[in-house]
Amino acid sequence: MSGSHDHEHGHEDHHDHEHGSELSEMQLRVRALETILTEKGYVDPAALDSIIETYETKIGPHIGAQVVARAWVDADFKTALIADASKAIARLGLQQKVGDHLIAVENTPATHNMIVCTLCSCYPWDLLGLPPAWYKSTPYRARTVKEPRKVLADFGVTLPDETKVRVWDSTAETRFIVLPMRPAATEGWSEEKLASLVTRDSMIGTGFPKAANEVAA
Structure with missing residues (x-):
């Protein structure tokens, strides 16, 4: 009810960029995880892209x-x-x-x-x-x-x-x-x-x- x-009565954390890369440490980790999961067949790249696009453009x-x-x-x-x-x-x-x-x-x-x-x-x-x-x-x-x-x-x-x-x-x-x-x-x-x-x-x-x-x- x-x-x-x-x-x-009365944040976002910033990470230093890796040398030679525009991606933050966290972004690099996410990319690595995405790659591993995709290679093992756990993640459909197209579905992942769709989810990311939804949260970037339609939800937030x-x-x-x-x-x-x-x-x-x-x-x-x-x-x-x-x-x-x-x-x-x-x-x-x-x-x-x-x-x-x-x-x-x-x-x-x-x-x-x-x-x-x-x-x-x-x-x-x-x-x-x-x-x-x-x-x-x-x-x-x-x-x-x-x-x-x-x-x-x-x-x-x-x-x-x-x-x-x-x-x-x-x-x-x-x-x-x-x-x-x-x-x-x-x-x-x-x-x-x-x-x-x-x-x-x-x-x-x-x-x-x-x-x-x-x-x-």
Whole structure:
């Protein structure tokens, strides 16, 4: 059963490139593993390429960022998104494959939303890609419900004392996406440029979008 808990209180690693190669150490390891599995007949190269293409172009945080950017510039779409996110994203030609229902929750100066899955790691991967490792960790799943402000502090997020933190618990049937507040000084920006401000963590509630001065002019 989906639900929320109201609380009134108040990474990517970089690897040096191998000499003479543009691939990182991790990429080289992945390539080697792919080669071994393909040679042993465990992996169909065509199927592997299809999976990689899907995650690079059809699934990932950039898809959710497009949804957020549209909501920032289109009031009617934002209303529809809050009312029924599953139907709203279908209007954008996005097909929801995970969970029966998607719910969008809006951050405001009065309320900050966070997403967790206390039972396992249910996550809207069709919009946000694969969940980060910390989202699936026991400490995050347990502490977010009990002490959300402390968890936010661990992520470097501080909120005014008057801002309420609301935690939403995902299930196999219901997933959530946070609609973060639009950064200041972005009036007149295109959807594409606005989408570049949206981070994965801002759509989970453990981060903010980038500031306007953090993207190229």
